[in-house]
Amino acid sequence: MPFINELVAQNQQQLEQEKHEKITNLTRDKKISRPSRFRFGPYEVMTTLTTRILGQTHVLHAVEDMLFTVKADFNSKHRPLSVNLFLGPTGVGKTETVRVLAEAILGNADKICRIDMNTLAQEHYSAAITGSPPGYVGSKEGQTLFNVDYIKGSFSEPGIVLFDEIEKANKDVVRAILNILDTGKLVLTSGAKELDFSNALIFMTSNVGVRELTQHINTHQKGWRKWFGIKPKNENDIVEAALTAHFDPEFLNRIDRIIPFNCIDEDMLGNLVNIELEKLNHKLNRRNVSLALTESAREFLCEDYDQRYGARSIARRMRTELEPKLARALIDFPEANSFVAFVGDKNIIVTPENS
Numbered sequence: 069m070p071f072i073n074e075l076v077a078q079n080q081q082q083l084e085q086e087k088h089e090k091i092t093n094l095t096r097d098k099k100i101s102r103p104s105r106f107r108f109g110p111y112e113v114m115t116t117l118t119t120r121i122l123g124q125t126h127v128l129h130a131v132e133d134m135l136f137t138v139k140a141d142f143n144s145k146h147r148p149l150s151v152n153l154f155l156g157p158t159g160v161g162k163t164e165t166v167r168v169l170a171e172a173i174l175g176n177a178d179k180i181c182r183i184d185m186n187t188l189a190q191e192h193y194s195a196a197i198t199g200s201p202p203g204y205v206g207s208k209e210g211q212t213l214f215n216v217d218y219i220k221g222s223f224s225e226p227g228i229v230l231f232d233e234i235e236k237a238n239k240d241v242v243r244a245i246l247n248i249l250d251t252g253k254l255v256l257t258s259g260a261k262e263l264d265f266s267n268a269l270i271f272m273t274s275n276v277g278v279r280e281l282t283q284h285i286n287t288h289q290k291g292w293r294k295w296f297g298i299k300p301k302n303e304n305d306i307v308e309a310a311l312t313a314h315f316d317p318e319f320l321n322r323i324d325r326i327i328p329f330n331c332i333d334e335d336m337l338g339n340l341v342n343i344e345l346e347k348l349n350h351k352l353n354r355r356n357v358s359l360a361l362t363e364s365a366r367e368f369l370c371e372d373y374d375q376r377y378g379a380r381s382i383a384r385r386m387r388t389e390l391e392p393k394l395a396r397a398l399i400d401f402p403e404a405n406s407f408v409a410f411v412g413d414k415n416i417i418v419t420p421e422n423s
Protein backbone atom coordinates (compact mmCIF):
# COMPACT_ATOMS: atom_id res chain seq x y z
CA MET A 69 0.00 0.00 0.00
CA PRO A 70 2.07 2.94 -1.24
CA PHE A 71 -0.06 5.62 0.37
CA ILE A 72 0.94 4.42 3.81
CA ASN A 73 4.60 5.09 3.07
CA GLU A 74 3.62 8.55 1.94
CA LEU A 75 1.71 9.09 5.15
CA VAL A 76 4.65 7.96 7.23
CA ALA A 77 7.05 10.21 5.29
CA GLN A 78 4.67 13.12 5.69
CA ASN A 79 4.40 12.52 9.44
CA GLN A 80 8.17 12.28 9.73
CA GLN A 81 8.62 15.59 7.92
CA GLN A 82 6.11 17.28 10.20
CA LEU A 83 7.82 15.87 13.29
CA GLU A 84 11.21 17.14 12.10
CA GLN A 85 9.74 20.58 11.50
CA GLU A 86 8.11 20.65 14.94
CA LYS A 87 11.32 19.48 16.57
CA HIS A 88 13.21 22.27 14.85
CA GLU A 89 10.70 24.91 15.94
CA LYS A 90 10.77 23.59 19.47
CA ILE A 91 14.55 23.74 19.65
CA THR A 92 14.64 27.34 18.38
CA ASN A 93 12.06 28.41 20.92
CA LEU A 94 13.80 26.51 23.72
CA THR A 95 16.98 28.37 22.81
CA ARG A 96 15.09 31.65 22.95
CA ASP A 97 13.74 30.76 26.40
CA LYS A 98 17.24 29.86 27.64
CA LYS A 99 18.45 33.28 26.51
CA ILE A 100 16.04 34.97 28.89
CA SER A 101 18.58 35.86 31.53
CA ARG A 102 16.47 38.19 33.63
CA PRO A 103 15.72 36.23 36.79
CA SER A 104 12.12 35.21 37.34
CA ARG A 105 10.67 32.99 40.02
CA PHE A 106 8.55 31.33 37.31
CA ARG A 107 10.11 28.35 35.62
CA PHE A 108 7.98 28.19 32.46
CA GLY A 109 9.44 29.49 29.19
CA PRO A 110 6.93 31.72 27.36
CA TYR A 111 8.34 30.86 23.93
CA GLU A 112 8.09 27.14 24.54
CA VAL A 113 4.56 27.43 25.93
CA MET A 114 3.59 29.34 22.79
CA THR A 115 5.05 26.59 20.58
CA THR A 116 2.78 24.07 22.25
CA LEU A 117 -0.24 26.36 22.00
CA THR A 118 0.26 27.14 18.32
CA THR A 119 0.50 23.48 17.40
CA ARG A 120 -2.57 22.53 19.40
CA ILE A 121 -5.02 25.44 19.07
CA LEU A 122 -6.24 26.19 15.57
CA GLY A 123 -7.70 29.30 13.96
CA GLN A 124 -7.46 31.55 17.02
CA THR A 125 -4.36 33.60 16.24
CA HIS A 126 -5.54 36.74 18.02
CA VAL A 127 -6.37 34.68 21.12
CA LEU A 128 -2.86 33.27 21.17
CA HIS A 129 -1.38 36.76 20.78
CA ALA A 130 -3.29 37.86 23.86
CA VAL A 131 -2.17 34.76 25.76
CA GLU A 132 1.43 35.46 24.73
CA ASP A 133 1.18 38.97 26.19
CA MET A 134 -0.14 37.44 29.38
CA LEU A 135 2.70 34.89 29.59
CA PHE A 136 5.41 37.55 29.28
CA THR A 137 3.71 39.82 31.80
CA VAL A 138 3.47 36.98 34.30
CA LYS A 139 7.04 35.80 33.67
CA ALA A 140 8.37 39.34 34.26
CA ASP A 141 6.67 39.10 37.67
CA PHE A 142 5.95 42.70 38.60
CA ASN A 143 2.33 42.02 39.46
CA SER A 144 0.56 43.34 42.52
CA LYS A 145 0.50 40.82 45.36
CA HIS A 146 -3.10 41.74 46.08
CA ARG A 147 -4.83 40.49 43.00
CA PRO A 148 -4.62 37.42 40.74
CA LEU A 149 -1.63 37.22 38.37
CA SER A 150 -3.94 37.64 35.40
CA VAL A 151 -7.69 37.72 34.70
CA ASN A 152 -9.00 36.70 31.27
CA LEU A 153 -12.46 36.26 29.81
CA PHE A 154 -12.82 33.94 26.79
CA LEU A 155 -15.95 34.55 24.74
CA GLY A 156 -17.43 32.38 22.04
CA PRO A 157 -19.81 29.59 21.04
CA THR A 158 -19.36 25.99 22.09
CA GLY A 159 -16.52 23.84 20.74
CA VAL A 160 -14.15 26.56 19.54
CA GLY A 161 -11.29 25.90 21.96
CA LYS A 162 -11.96 28.02 25.05
CA THR A 163 -11.52 25.26 27.61
CA GLU A 164 -8.93 23.51 25.46
CA THR A 165 -6.71 26.62 25.46
CA VAL A 166 -6.67 26.59 29.28
CA ARG A 167 -5.97 22.84 29.34
CA VAL A 168 -3.09 23.14 26.87
CA LEU A 169 -1.69 26.02 28.93
CA ALA A 170 -1.82 23.85 32.05
CA GLU A 171 -0.08 21.06 30.16
CA ALA A 172 2.66 23.37 28.88
CA ILE A 173 3.21 25.25 32.16
CA LEU A 174 2.50 22.58 34.77
CA GLY A 175 3.05 19.40 32.76
CA ASN A 176 -0.54 18.24 33.27
CA ALA A 177 -3.70 19.40 31.51
CA ASP A 178 -5.83 18.39 34.49
CA LYS A 179 -4.04 20.53 37.06
CA ILE A 180 -6.74 23.15 36.79
CA CYS A 181 -9.14 24.26 39.48
CA ARG A 182 -12.26 24.24 37.33
CA ILE A 183 -15.58 25.53 38.58
CA ASP A 184 -18.52 24.81 36.33
CA MET A 185 -21.18 27.50 36.69
CA ASN A 186 -23.75 25.16 35.23
CA THR A 187 -23.65 23.26 38.49
CA LEU A 188 -23.44 26.36 40.64
CA ALA A 189 -26.51 27.88 39.01
CA GLN A 190 -28.60 25.60 41.16
CA GLU A 191 -29.44 27.52 44.29
CA HIS A 192 -28.00 25.22 46.96
CA TYR A 193 -24.72 24.74 45.13
CA SER A 194 -23.95 28.42 44.92
CA ALA A 195 -23.06 28.40 48.60
CA ALA A 196 -20.32 25.93 47.81
CA ILE A 197 -18.24 28.71 46.35
CA THR A 198 -18.21 30.59 49.62
CA GLY A 199 -18.37 27.53 51.88
CA SER A 200 -21.53 25.57 52.57
CA PRO A 201 -24.09 27.20 54.81
CA PRO A 202 -24.98 25.29 57.96
CA GLY A 203 -28.10 23.24 57.54
CA TYR A 204 -27.70 22.13 53.96
CA VAL A 205 -27.86 18.36 53.99
CA GLY A 206 -24.52 16.76 53.29
CA SER A 207 -22.60 19.96 53.78
CA LYS A 208 -19.54 20.47 55.89
CA GLU A 209 -18.63 23.95 56.97
CA GLY A 210 -15.68 25.46 55.20
CA GLN A 211 -15.67 22.92 52.38
CA THR A 212 -15.80 24.30 48.87
CA LEU A 213 -15.54 23.09 45.33
CA PHE A 214 -12.11 24.67 45.10
CA ASN A 215 -8.95 22.65 44.85
CA VAL A 216 -6.67 24.71 47.09
CA ASP A 217 -3.39 23.27 45.73
CA TYR A 218 -4.27 24.03 42.12
CA ILE A 219 -5.18 27.61 43.03
CA LYS A 220 -2.00 28.24 45.00
CA GLY A 221 0.44 26.71 42.56
CA SER A 222 3.94 27.01 44.00
CA PHE A 223 6.80 29.49 44.18
CA SER A 224 7.95 28.61 40.67
CA GLU A 225 4.59 27.78 39.11
CA PRO A 226 1.33 29.73 38.88
CA GLY A 227 -1.98 28.17 39.85
CA ILE A 228 -4.64 27.94 37.13
CA VAL A 229 -8.33 28.58 37.81
CA LEU A 230 -11.15 28.21 35.29
CA PHE A 231 -14.66 29.55 35.88
CA ASP A 232 -16.57 27.91 33.06
CA GLU A 233 -19.74 29.43 31.57
CA ILE A 234 -19.96 32.36 33.97
CA GLU A 235 -23.12 33.72 32.35
CA LYS A 236 -24.91 30.98 34.29
CA ALA A 237 -23.60 32.10 37.69
CA ASN A 238 -26.12 33.72 40.02
CA LYS A 239 -25.61 37.13 41.66
CA ASP A 240 -24.02 35.77 44.85
CA VAL A 241 -21.48 33.79 42.90
CA VAL A 242 -20.60 36.74 40.64
CA ARG A 243 -20.11 38.85 43.78
CA ALA A 244 -17.75 36.19 45.21
CA ILE A 245 -15.78 36.12 41.96
CA LEU A 246 -15.67 39.93 41.89
CA ASN A 247 -14.07 39.80 45.33
CA ILE A 248 -11.46 37.37 44.08
CA LEU A 249 -10.61 39.59 41.10
CA ASP A 250 -10.49 42.63 43.33
CA THR A 251 -8.45 41.42 46.29
CA GLY A 252 -6.99 38.10 45.18
CA LYS A 253 -8.79 36.51 48.13
CA LEU A 254 -11.96 34.67 48.97
CA VAL A 255 -13.12 34.46 52.57
CA LEU A 256 -15.32 31.45 53.13
CA THR A 257 -18.63 31.96 54.90
CA SER A 258 -17.43 30.24 58.03
CA GLY A 259 -14.88 33.07 58.25
CA ALA A 260 -12.27 30.59 59.37
CA LYS A 261 -10.73 29.98 55.99
CA GLU A 262 -9.36 32.25 53.34
CA LEU A 263 -8.35 31.19 49.85
CA ASP A 264 -5.46 33.02 48.22
CA PHE A 265 -5.69 33.60 44.45
CA SER A 266 -2.76 36.01 44.19
CA ASN A 267 -0.56 33.40 42.49
CA ALA A 268 -3.28 32.24 40.08
CA LEU A 269 -4.00 32.78 36.40
CA ILE A 270 -7.76 33.19 36.21
CA PHE A 271 -9.75 32.29 33.12
CA MET A 272 -13.48 32.69 32.68
CA THR A 273 -15.48 31.48 29.70
CA SER A 274 -18.85 32.65 28.44
CA ASN A 275 -21.09 32.57 25.41
CA VAL A 276 -22.53 36.04 26.10
CA GLY A 277 -22.93 37.95 22.83
CA VAL A 278 -22.83 34.83 20.64
CA ARG A 279 -26.57 34.80 19.96
CA GLU A 280 -26.61 38.51 19.16
CA LEU A 281 -23.60 38.19 16.88
CA THR A 282 -25.00 35.21 14.98
CA GLN A 283 -28.32 37.00 14.56
CA HIS A 284 -26.51 40.06 13.27
CA ILE A 285 -24.40 38.08 10.82
CA ASN A 286 -27.44 36.19 9.54
CA THR A 287 -29.48 39.32 8.90
CA HIS A 288 -26.65 41.29 7.35
CA GLN A 289 -24.84 38.70 5.31
CA LYS A 290 -27.84 36.86 3.99
CA GLY A 291 -30.83 39.14 4.39
CA TRP A 292 -32.31 42.09 2.54
CA ARG A 293 -30.14 44.59 4.41
CA LYS A 294 -27.12 43.42 2.46
CA TRP A 295 -28.86 44.17 -0.85
CA PHE A 296 -29.89 47.63 0.28
CA GLY A 297 -26.35 48.32 1.38
CA ILE A 298 -27.23 48.96 5.02
CA LYS A 299 -23.94 49.06 6.85
CA PRO A 300 -23.61 46.47 9.62
CA LYS A 301 -22.61 47.55 13.11
CA ASN A 302 -19.12 46.82 14.30
CA GLU A 303 -18.98 43.26 15.70
CA ASN A 304 -17.03 44.39 18.75
CA ASP A 305 -19.80 46.84 19.60
CA ILE A 306 -22.36 44.05 19.51
CA VAL A 307 -20.36 41.86 21.87
CA GLU A 308 -19.66 44.80 24.15
CA ALA A 309 -23.35 45.72 24.30
CA ALA A 310 -24.24 42.13 25.20
CA LEU A 311 -21.52 42.05 27.87
CA THR A 312 -22.64 45.28 29.53
CA ALA A 313 -26.24 44.12 29.43
CA HIS A 314 -25.28 40.95 31.27
CA PHE A 315 -22.51 41.95 33.70
CA ASP A 316 -21.99 44.97 35.95
CA PRO A 317 -19.34 47.42 34.75
CA GLU A 318 -17.39 46.95 37.99
CA PHE A 319 -17.08 43.25 37.17
CA LEU A 320 -15.99 43.88 33.56
CA ASN A 321 -13.51 46.54 34.71
CA ARG A 322 -11.56 44.00 36.70
CA ILE A 323 -10.85 41.78 33.70
CA ASP A 324 -7.43 42.27 32.05
CA ARG A 325 -8.30 40.72 28.71
CA ILE A 326 -11.67 40.06 27.09
CA ILE A 327 -10.98 37.78 24.13
CA PRO A 328 -13.56 36.62 21.57
CA PHE A 329 -12.91 33.27 19.84
CA ASN A 330 -13.58 32.65 16.15
CA CYS A 331 -15.95 29.99 14.86
CA ILE A 332 -14.40 26.80 13.48
CA ASP A 333 -14.42 27.04 9.67
CA GLU A 334 -14.73 24.02 7.43
CA ASP A 335 -11.24 24.51 6.03
CA MET A 336 -9.81 23.87 9.51
CA LEU A 337 -11.39 20.44 9.86
CA GLY A 338 -8.53 18.44 8.31
CA ASN A 339 -6.07 19.92 10.79
CA LEU A 340 -8.47 19.34 13.66
CA VAL A 341 -8.61 15.66 12.70
CA ASN A 342 -4.78 15.64 12.81
CA ILE A 343 -4.77 17.03 16.32
CA GLU A 344 -7.40 14.57 17.53
CA LEU A 345 -5.47 11.73 15.86
CA GLU A 346 -2.30 12.83 17.59
CA LYS A 347 -4.09 12.75 20.95
CA LEU A 348 -5.39 9.27 20.18
CA ASN A 349 -1.93 8.10 19.13
CA HIS A 350 -0.50 9.52 22.32
CA LYS A 351 -2.80 7.20 24.27
CA LEU A 352 -2.09 4.26 21.95
CA ASN A 353 1.67 4.74 22.18
CA ARG A 354 1.56 3.64 25.79
CA ARG A 355 0.53 0.23 24.44
CA ASN A 356 3.08 0.43 21.67
CA VAL A 357 0.39 0.83 19.04
CA SER A 358 -0.09 3.49 16.39
CA LEU A 359 -2.84 4.46 13.96
CA ALA A 360 -2.63 6.24 10.58
CA LEU A 361 -5.54 7.68 8.58
CA THR A 362 -5.82 7.58 4.82
CA GLU A 363 -7.15 10.63 3.01
CA SER A 364 -10.51 8.89 2.55
CA ALA A 365 -10.83 8.28 6.30
CA ARG A 366 -9.88 11.88 7.00
CA GLU A 367 -12.57 13.15 4.63
CA PHE A 368 -15.12 10.75 6.08
CA LEU A 369 -14.51 12.15 9.57
CA CYS A 370 -15.02 15.71 8.31
CA GLU A 371 -18.33 14.92 6.61
CA ASP A 372 -21.60 16.33 7.98
CA TYR A 373 -19.77 18.99 9.96
CA ASP A 374 -22.19 20.95 12.13
CA GLN A 375 -20.89 24.43 12.95
CA ARG A 376 -23.24 24.72 15.92
CA TYR A 377 -21.06 22.24 17.83
CA GLY A 378 -17.70 23.46 16.52
CA ALA A 379 -14.81 21.06 16.92
CA ARG A 380 -16.92 18.94 19.20
CA SER A 381 -18.64 17.40 16.18
CA ILE A 382 -15.26 16.17 14.87
CA ALA A 383 -14.27 14.76 18.26
CA ARG A 384 -17.65 13.02 18.48
CA ARG A 385 -17.33 11.52 15.00
CA MET A 386 -13.90 10.15 15.89
CA ARG A 387 -15.39 8.61 19.03
CA THR A 388 -18.43 7.08 17.37
CA GLU A 389 -17.14 6.15 13.90
CA LEU A 390 -13.43 5.47 14.32
CA GLU A 391 -12.76 4.33 17.87
CA PRO A 392 -15.12 1.31 17.92
CA LYS A 393 -13.52 0.01 14.70
CA LEU A 394 -10.07 0.57 16.11
CA ALA A 395 -11.02 -1.19 19.35
CA ARG A 396 -12.26 -4.17 17.39
CA ALA A 397 -9.06 -4.33 15.32
CA LEU A 398 -6.93 -4.14 18.47
CA ILE A 399 -8.73 -7.16 19.86
CA ASP A 400 -8.91 -9.12 16.60
CA PHE A 401 -5.21 -8.59 15.79
CA PRO A 402 -3.40 -8.73 19.14
CA GLU A 403 0.02 -9.10 17.49
CA ALA A 404 -0.20 -6.00 15.28
CA ASN A 405 1.37 -2.69 16.28
CA SER A 406 0.50 -0.32 13.48
CA PHE A 407 -2.97 0.10 12.12
CA VAL A 408 -4.49 2.07 9.29
CA ALA A 409 -8.01 3.41 8.81
CA PHE A 410 -9.64 3.77 5.40
CA VAL A 411 -13.14 3.94 3.98
CA GLY A 412 -14.77 0.91 2.42
CA ASP A 413 -18.45 0.32 1.84
CA LYS A 414 -19.24 3.84 3.15
CA ASN A 415 -17.76 2.99 6.51
CA ILE A 416 -14.46 3.27 8.30
CA ILE A 417 -12.39 0.09 8.31
CA VAL A 418 -9.35 -0.39 10.52
CA THR A 419 -6.78 -3.06 9.68
CA PRO A 420 -3.20 -3.85 10.58
CA GLU A 421 -0.91 -1.83 8.33
CA ASN A 422 0.83 -4.72 6.58
CA SER A 423 -2.15 -6.92 5.92
Ligand SMILES: Nc1ncnc2c1ncn2[C@@H]1O[C@H](COP(=O)(O)OP(=O)(O)O)[C@@H](O)[C@H]1O
Nearest residue numbers: 120121122158159160161162163164165379380
Ligand atom coordinates in the same frame (compact mmCIF):
# COMPACT_ATOMS: atom_id res chain seq x y z
N1 LIG B 1 -9.51 25.93 18.08
C1 LIG B 1 -9.32 24.63 18.36
N2 LIG B 1 -8.15 24.04 18.06
C2 LIG B 1 -7.96 22.73 18.34
N3 LIG B 1 -8.86 21.93 18.93
C3 LIG B 1 -10.05 22.46 19.25
C4 LIG B 1 -10.33 23.83 18.98
N4 LIG B 1 -11.58 24.07 19.40
C5 LIG B 1 -12.04 22.95 19.90
N5 LIG B 1 -11.14 21.95 19.82
C6 LIG B 1 -11.36 20.55 20.21
O1 LIG B 1 -12.75 20.37 20.52
C7 LIG B 1 -12.96 19.93 21.84
C8 LIG B 1 -13.92 20.87 22.54
O2 LIG B 1 -13.29 22.14 22.69
P1 LIG B 1 -13.45 23.05 23.99
O3 LIG B 1 -12.26 23.89 24.14
O4 LIG B 1 -13.79 22.19 25.17
O5 LIG B 1 -14.71 23.92 23.58
P2 LIG B 1 -15.31 25.19 24.30
O6 LIG B 1 -14.95 26.37 23.43
O7 LIG B 1 -16.78 24.94 24.29
O8 LIG B 1 -14.74 25.29 25.66
C9 LIG B 1 -11.62 19.91 22.53
O9 LIG B 1 -11.40 18.65 23.07
C10 LIG B 1 -10.60 20.18 21.44
O10 LIG B 1 -9.90 19.00 21.15
Ligand SMILES: [Mg+2]
Nearest residue numbers: 162163232273
Ligand atom coordinates in the same frame (compact mmCIF):
# COMPACT_ATOMS: atom_id res chain seq x y z
MG1 LIG C 1 -15.72 24.90 27.50
